[in-house]
Amino acid sequence: MSTKENPYISLVGAGPGDVELISVKGLNRLKKAKVVLFDALVNEELLTYAPTAKKIFVGKRKGFKAYEQEEINQLLVDSANEFGHVVRLKGGDSFVFGRGMEEILFARKHQIPTEVIPGISSSISVPALAEIPVTHRGISNSFLVLSATLADGSLNPELKKATELKATIVILMGIAQLPKIVELYQAANKGEIPVSIVYNGSLETQQEVFGTINTIIGQNEQGSLSGPGVIVIGEVVSLAGNYPTKIYSESTSCCIL
Numbered sequence: 001m002s003t004k005e006n007p008y009i010s011l012v013g014a015g016p017g018d019v020e021l022i023s024v025k026g027l028n029r030l031k032k033a034k035v036v037l038f039d040a041l042v043n044e045e046l047l048t049y050a051p052t053a054k055k056i057f058v059g060k061r062k063g064f065k066a067y068e069q070e071e072i073n074q075l076l077v078d079s080a081n082e083f084g085h086v087v088r089l090k091g092g093d094s095f096v097f098g099r100g101m102e103e104i105l106f107a108r109k110h111q112i113p114t115e116v117i118p119g120i121s122s123s124i125s126v127p128a129l130a131e132i133p134v135t136h137r138g139i140s141n142s143f144l145v146l147s148a149t150l151a152d153g154s155l156n157p158e159l160k161k162a163t164e165l166k167a168t169i170v171i172l173m174g175i176a177q178l179p180k181i182v183e184l185y186q187a188a189n190k191g192e193i194p195v196s197i198v199y200n201g202s203l204e205t206q207q208e209v210f211g212t213i214n215t216i217i218g219q220n221e222q223g224s225l226s227g228p229g230v231i232v233i234g235e236v237v238s239l240a241g242n243y244p245t246k247i248y249s250e251s252t253s254c255c256i257l
Contacts, residue, residue, distance in 0.1 A: 076088060133236050
C-alpha cells in the first residue's frame with residue numbers, strides 16, 4: 001500500500017521576525033511539513049521545527065529574486081504533488097503585501113487543497129513593539145497601511161491622499177522612498193507631524209529613529225541603520241516611551257535611539 005500523502009498546502013504567516021511570534025497553529029504545521037518554501041524575511045530559526053522537511057529558499061529582496069512569483073506558484077504545486085504537505089512560510093502575514101492569495105488561487109486551479117494560517121503583521125506589531133499604538137482614543141481613530149512602492153518601482157500615488165488624513169499612516173517597504181514621502185507631507189504643510197522608523201522590528205537588533213517630517217531624513221541618515229524598516233507617521237508616535245520630549249534640528253542626534 002502506498003504511503004504517499006495527499007497534496008496539501010498550508011500558507012503560514014511567520015510574524016515579524018521573533019520566532020516566538022509565530023502562532024501555535026503555524027508552528028504545528030511546520031512540524032508536520034514535508035517541504036517548506038520560505039521567504040527572505042522569515043527567521044530561519046523557525047526551520048529547526050521542521051527537521052526532516054525539504055527546505056527551499058524562495059525569497060525576494062530589493063535587487064534579488066531567488067524565483068519569480070510564477071515559479072514559486074509552480075514549485076508549490078509540484079512539491080505538493082510529489083511530497084504531500086507543503087508549508088509556504090512567509091514573513092508577517094501572508095495577505096498583507098505578501099502575494100499569498102496569488103499562491104492560493106494557483107493551487108486551487110490545480111485542485112490542491114489549501115489552508116491559510118494568519119501571521120502577526122509587521123504593520124501593527126512593529127509599531128507596538130516600539131510602544132507606538134496605531135490608534136489611541138482622542139488622538140487617532142483609524143490607521144492606514146500602505147506600501148510605498150508599486151510593482152514597477154514608482155511611488156504609490158495613494159501616499160499623497162494619505163497626507164490629507166488624521167489617521168496613523170503605516171508605510172511598509174518605504175525607506176528608499178523616504179525623501180519623496182517627506183516632500184508630500186511638506187507640500188501639505190504638515191512638517192511638524194511626528195514620525196518614527198522602526199528597523200528590524202521584534203529582533204534583538206531592533207532600533208528606532210524618531211523625528212518629525214521636517215527632521216526625519218537627517219535623523220535617519222545619522223543613525224546609519226539598515227534592515228527592514230516600518231515608517232509610522234502620526235501624532236501617536238509621540239506617545240512612545242523613547243520619543244524625545246523635544247524634536248531638535250537635523251544636525252542633532254538626540255532622536256536616534
